[in-house]
Amino acid sequence: MADDVSLTMGGSTISGWTAVRVTRGMERIPADFDIALTERYPGEADVVVNEGDPCVLSIGGDSVITGYVDRVNDQYDAHNHLLAISGRGKCEDLIDCSAQFDSFQFMNATAAEIATVLAKPFGISVKAAAGGLQIRQYIMNVGDTPYSVIDTVCKLSQLLCYENTDGDLVIAPLSTDEAAGGFALGVNCKRAGYLRDLSQRFSEYRVYLVGVSSTVDAGNQSFIEYTVRDTMMPRYRPKAFIAETNDAGATVSNQHALWECNRRIGRGNIVTVTTSSWRDSAGTLYAPNTLAALSMPQLKLIEGQKFTISEVTYRRDMGGTSCDLILMPPQAFQPEPINYLPLAQDVGAAIGQ
Incomplete structure (x- = not known):
């Protein structure tokens, strides 16, 4: 067969x-x-x-x-x-088990280097398309899973982490690889759905600077530091964030507001596809982190619009062979910008004092 x-x-x-x-x-x-x-x-x-x-x-x-x-x-x-x-x-062990590292503290290491150390005891290789920024200090808690640590340091570097077909852990940016042929209703797609959801979207995302002085009014409009607008939201729905502190705080907070807007747009547009083949027109198995062009005017999608394959399920049973896929706009998968603060007692060591 x-x-x-x-x-x-x-x-x-x-x-x-x-x-x-x-x-x-x-x-x-x-x-x-x-x-x-x-x-x-x-x-x-x-x-x-x-x-x-x-x-x-x-x-x-x-x-x-x-x-x-x-x-x-x-x-x-x-x-x-x-x-x-x-x-x-193989990466199940990174999810289920507790991380082990003698000092429970990494100094001046990249996401790829941290992941390699944590994955090695489980016989898992790390394939890094990019090492990421050098993190001055990362302190693990007892009981943290390797994946929880790796996921955090990858977000700091704006990288994704996922498992490949060889059981390796991949650290890489969002892929621009494309599935040959895309998906077209009536051609290679026997069923499709398009979920459009506004319930978790907002008209604007505001970042506020909050002062420590008792005379500062945090709600005063003059203290709005940054605003991102979703022009497709038909009514007034504001979402507010307080800017984080430290040198990178405001920058990361502004990036986070933009990420919130883009991610919510992405997660509010979900396409589901069922096809009878497990492979694209070039004979390659459909895989996650792959773009696919969509030709589905019946679902009011822009012709040729490219969504990212989030999840692939290959099925075979008494009902026959099929492949179920979940796709979303690429911005739905951009890593969350975060601002990692070292513990106070170790700040001196982290900055070399």
């Missing part, structure tokens, strides 16, 4: 799965899968699958998830054998 799904563990490979659900996403770390098969009158030479086994799930000749088997459900009766397996990518 074309694009047969196979699961390889050690030297053994199982294929012929009759029920498949494989999901990868930009904001879904790790990738995960549920697969199952039913044998009628099963023999005694069945391949043994154990929970915890390292595995590679492939579609056709392409690896899709490299990770571990989490759960195995074996069921037998007089006539049938049901084997159901669930697993996740």
